[in-house]
Amino acid sequence: MTDADRSGRQWRLLRSLGVGIGAFLLFGVVTGLLPNPIYVRMVERTPADYVFLVATAAFAAAFVYQRSLTDDPIGDRFAAGGIVGGFLAFGCPICNAVLLALFSSSALMTYFDPLRPLLGTVSVVAFAGLLVYQRRRCGRC
Secondary structure, rough: HHHHHHHHHHHHHHHHHHHHHHHHHHHHOOOOOOOOOOOOOOOOOOHHHHHHHHHHHHHHHHHHHHHHOOOOOHHHHHHOOOOOOOEEEEEEOOOOOOHHOOOOOOHHHHHHHHHHHHHHHHHHHHHHHHHHHHHOOOOOO
């Protein structure tokens, strides 16, 4: 392996780790999973919320790394959907202004909150499927 190859690999790895850590911190703070003085979560935290937060951040990092290895990247929209789905799965349903504007807080707690684990599971499976598909298409992955 040449120095240029090693340097490029290290840069890609650092960038993907930065994306993963940044996503974890940003999403953790804005959803109140990481306690902070700026945001107070209205719904109790569950272990599944943390699992989906970690999974979403890890899959985002893996996607960025795999995407950097190919000349013909695919799946950006699927990755964005996986991140949004993951965010909705671990975010506080009644703290989400968009959802609250569309539905009442009682409707969100009655209908949406019980579906969050299913949404998180679908998001994780879709992201994993995207990574597997992308890896099969990529000769360098």
